[in-house]
Structures are given as C-alpha cells and as structure tokens.
Amino acid sequence: MKRSLRQLVWFSLIGFLLVKLPGAEPLVLPVWPGVPPEETSDLGSEHDTTTESSEKVAGQRVIRLTDVHQPTLTVYSPEASVDTGASVLICPGGGHQILAMDLEGTEVAQWLNRIGVTGILLKYRVPARHKDxxxxxxxxxxxxxxxxxxxxxxxxxxxxxxxxxLGFSAGGQTAVISALSHQKVAYEPLDAVDDLSARP
Incomplete structure (x- = not known):
C-alpha cells in the first residue's frame, strides 16, 4: 500500500473512531502517525516522578509526568447544553522536564468544560530533546x-x-512560540493535516 493511501486510511479510521460525543469519556489520539520528527531518544516508559515526599499544591498530590516520547491529545468535551463550539489546546508546564498533567492539564480542561469550551490536553515530549x-x-x-x-x-x-x-510556564512558552510562528512549520510536513493552519 502506498504511503499516501496508508495515511488516508489511518486518518479515516481515527476520524471514524473519534467522533466527539458531548460530555462523553475523553478521546485520546496520537499527535503523530508514527515516530515524531527528529525523535531518537530511547527513554523507556513514561512515568510519574511524584513521590510521597514531593511538594503538594493546595494539599493535593500533583502528577509530574516525564519521559514522554509519544505525544497525545486528550479531548474533554462539555455537556451539549453548554457547548459553544470553542476549543482550547492546553500545554502543561514543567520546565521542559516534566508535565504537570493534572494541576495544569485535566483540571484546566474541566474548568473549560464548565464554561462550554472543549479542553484539549496536549501531552508533549519531555524532557526537552534539544538544548538550543x-x-x-x-x-x-x-x-x-x-x-x-x-x-x-x-x-x-x-x-x-x-x-x-494556552499554557503554563514552559507550556506557556510553547503556546506563545507556537502561536507567533504558526506560519513557519517547525517540522517537515507529513500529510494533508500539515496543509492546514496552525494558527490559534
């Protein structure tokens, strides 16, 4: 099967399986159809670095995820009665070393849902792959x-x-740079998705 046909089949299947149902369980899908660009790191399994002695926030444990090599999107949809059709991509912070997945991710998505906005949580690659x-x-x-x-x-x-x-700390930097440089593709285009605008 030719590469372009394979990609078309892949996106068609993903699209069919991931029709958004308001207020349903979150959808999870991969950001890349295969290995992410310039990905050579052999990090092992992603894991939460939080321990019993880790600092808490407002008395709550915080997930600190690291060694992420397969980025994903998790789509949190509001109830149909309040759905505005608006959406926000959420980039958690963590100094490009970890991702604060709940404090700066799922909790933000839940708040967005309450105001009728779809929250889309980006689990991006950490730790940073590049020094500069x-x-x-x-x-x-x-x-x-x-x-x-x-x-x-x-x-x-x-x-x-x-x-x-939107983003927090390193995720805020990611959000701002991504928004301001949306016309300059940061990777080699892979498929028809990359013909679309990255502008927020």
Missing part, C-alpha cells in the same frame, strides 16, 4: 496538534475559527 532551543520538540507537537484539531473540527463539532491555545 529547549522548546523545539514541544512546539513541533503543539503546531501539529493545532492542525490535527482543525482537521477533526467538523467531526468533533468544533468551530475552526474559535480555537485557542
């Missing part, structure tokens, strides 16, 4: 994610003109 710049792989993941959300906008009942991006 640290944010390169994260921005690659964020740009691809914006395009991927736009590609699924009709299936997920999202307005492609009401897509935002």
């Amino acid at each position: 710049p640290l944010w390169k792989s994260a921005v690659q993941d964020a740009q691809r994610s914006m395009r991927l959300v736009r590609a699924h906008a009709a299936q997920w009942r999202l307005d492609p003109d009401r897509m935002g991006i």
Whole structure:
C-alpha cells in the first residue's frame, strides 16, 4: 500500500473512531502517525516522578509526568447544553522536564468544560530533546496538534475559527512560540493535516 493511501486510511479510521460525543469519556489520539520528527531518544516508559515526599499544591498530590516520547491529545468535551463550539489546546508546564498533567492539564480542561469550551490536553515530549532551543520538540507537537484539531473540527463539532491555545510556564512558552510562528512549520510536513493552519 502506498504511503499516501496508508495515511488516508489511518486518518479515516481515527476520524471514524473519534467522533466527539458531548460530555462523553475523553478521546485520546496520537499527535503523530508514527515516530515524531527528529525523535531518537530511547527513554523507556513514561512515568510519574511524584513521590510521597514531593511538594503538594493546595494539599493535593500533583502528577509530574516525564519521559514522554509519544505525544497525545486528550479531548474533554462539555455537556451539549453548554457547548459553544470553542476549543482550547492546553500545554502543561514543567520546565521542559516534566508535565504537570493534572494541576495544569485535566483540571484546566474541566474548568473549560464548565464554561462550554472543549479542553484539549496536549501531552508533549519531555524532557526537552534539544538544548538550543529547549522548546523545539514541544512546539513541533503543539503546531501539529493545532492542525490535527482543525482537521477533526467538523467531526468533533468544533468551530475552526474559535480555537485557542494556552499554557503554563514552559507550556506557556510553547503556546506563545507556537502561536507567533504558526506560519513557519517547525517540522517537515507529513500529510494533508500539515496543509492546514496552525494558527490559534
């Protein structure tokens, strides 16, 4: 099977399986159809570095995820009665070393849902793959994610003109750089998804 046909079949299957149901369990999909660009790290399994002695936030344990080599998007949909069609890509912080997945991720998505916005949590690659710049792989993941959300906008009942991006700390840096450089693709285009805009 030719590569372009394989990619078309892959995206068709993903699209069919991931039709957004308001208020349903979150959808999870890979950001890249295969190995992410310039990915050579052999990190082993991703894991939470939080221990019993780790600092808590407001008395709560915080997930600190690291060794992420397969980025994903998790789509949290609001109830149909409040759904505005708007969406926000969420980039957790963690100094490009870990991701604060709940404090700066799932909790933010839940808040967005309460105001009728679809929260889309990006689990981007950490620790940083590049020393200069640290944010390169994260921005690659964020740009691809914006395009991927736009590609699924009709299936997920999202307005492609009401897509935002936000982040915290290193995730904030990722969000800003991704937004400001949306016209400059941070990786070699792979498929039809990369023909779409990465502009928030």
